């Protein structure tokens with residue numbers, strides 16, 4: 187990887203913010219979207235930003251609605267909001283409104299009541315459009331190029347795949363946004379990641395983004411909006427682009443953008459809520475003006491060479507602690523930085539791994555396919571492709587949690603559910619599930635899981651649980667082998 | 680069914696919250712606990728089992744739960760916040776990229792309820808840092824060398840107290856040295872005065888309205904159909 191840093195990344199305290207391009211100067215897609223949504227400047231750093239769509243979930247919104255009640259304020263534009271139950275609902279194969287956990291039940295009931303009283307549209311657990319917010323919003327055609335979309339969830343950057351600016355906010359900002367339809371926004375700096383060449387067979391968007399995080403670290407994109415470009419990005423389907431824009435959050439980015447092109451327009455044309463008729467034609471014309479201008483300035487430029495990327499797996503408890511599947515657990519003794527060395531030691535202790543162990547020898551107990559990073563139809567197809575004619579190792583409990591109820595239905599139409607269940611996977615209902623284990627899907631202490639999710643933090647999938655991040659196809663390969671495995675080298679089915 | 684109880688809880692909750700939001704930060708002195716580990720994420724700061732409430736209350740007990748308690752719920756004797764001198768810290772001196780990961784504001788509410796008034800570190804994740812400021816919790820970003828000095832002073836119980844002065848933008852250490860820090864004026868003013876940000880923005884209602892009309896004129900597809 188080559189790095190060219192135009193401005194020091196070490197400016198501390200005195201927050202720099204991104205520069206506003208001079209009038210008439212070439213602009214990036216990010217600049218264009220921010221400019222088109224700036225209501226006014228508030229000072230040299232902050233602007234008042236208009237937000238087109240606000241996505242809400244049951245666990246980061248209750249206190250925001252309570253705040254509105256307490257101050258007697260209304261939701262300014264309820265029609266700009268969409269509420270989706272996804273984090274706490276159970277995912278048992280047969281769906282019901284009942285939630286056994288009293289706290290989760292209370293949270294969902296309060297959410298329903300808030301939506302009713304503030305007239306916000308809700309996709310509840312029984313809705314045929316329910317699912318993980320970041321899977322549902324694109325598939326319904328709600329996220330459009332050039333939009334600003336905010337949500338009380340960090341992975342809102344997913345919408346960058348459609349050429350929209352999405353970002354996560356905390357609950358206080360959810361309240362601010364509900365009341366004003368705006369946010370007090372600090373402009374980010376622009377970073378461009380160009381991925382040249384073609385990904386090799388068996389290598390996915392997940393490997394691409396994990397490779398980037400490995401290179402730049404978990405704070406490598408803090409303060410930046412990251413634009414992805416280059417042949418390898420153009421070749422990705424929309425699902426793969428979403429994986430990339432989703433997971434770059436794990437490098438600290440608070441915005442991700444891929445220039446909208448025909449892949450995006452084709453995807454949107456068939457969606458329930460995309461603009462229709464004349465509106466579609468003028469929207470599309472406008473969207474074609476969104477790609478970054480030639481000569482637009484990026485404060486940081488990186489290049490990745492797609493053919494160099496291998497299937498990756500995480501070994502530690504931070505998303506940048508990853509290694510190629512052919513590699514082995516790194517030795518902290520070779521890490522010169524003391525703090526980092528201690529971090530590695532701690533991670534290895536938590537993960538119960540010894541330096542030098544071949545990754546392919548790491549035995550797993552669980553396999554999980556799902557999440558907003560890798561729970562779309564294309565992800566399920568990739569995993570099913572590996573599982574066809576194979577069986578999950580007897581000691582492994584494996585589950586698939588489709589990213590949305592729509593994805594689940596489509597997969598069933600293609601017969602993927604049969605492939606999964608015949609291989610020994612549980613075929614479940616949509617939700618966040620074991621990506622964060624807020625519902626009853628979780629790892630037991632000490633259990634080791636091959637997971638298509640995005641965070642391998644301590645306890646993320648359950649207290650004491652050990653997560654190895656990888657692509658859905660690699661999870662399928664690990665489930666079959668019973669240990670982490672190279673999907674390209676599985677014995678013939 | 681807890682739902683019918685809500686109205687009964689609200690007044691107390693509202694009172695707490697007002698108190699919370701209005702507690703301005705000018706000059707605060709107290710004990711600082713060192714927590715040098717880097718990349719402490721919000722899952723670690725506030726684990727999932729504490730996220731299922733519908734108010735902001737009761738989160739102090741969840742702060743850094745798995746670092747403070749073992750699998751049987753017993754205190755881990757060697758963890759800094761369980762040592763006598765660091766039990767009720769006013770400041771945490773933290774490692775790089777503190778607060779990364781999930782956007783959950785519960786992490787910040789918990790830290791505040793635990794008694795933390797400022798976090799001193801080298802870098803903070805962006806959503807987390809916004810959440811802190813929105814709740815009157817100061818985040819101070821310093822150069823790594825400066826932070827290392829504060830870490831080592833605070834690791835010694837004889838020199839683990841300090842004073843943070845937001846008016847002067849300085850930190851006074853136990854060895855008598857005074858360090859200055861930078862903070863942008865929007866954040867500084869917000870902390871000093873404990874403002875209601877929504878109320879400030881609502882002053883611009885006319886601007887928002889005019890902007891929205893123009894935006895929808897230019898990009899009509901952005902206007903969502905009104906709901907019945």
Ligand code: SF4
Nearest residue numbers: 318557558618621622
């Ligand atoms: S799937 Fe995981 S990362 Fe995505 S929104 Fe749900 S909990 Fe968050």
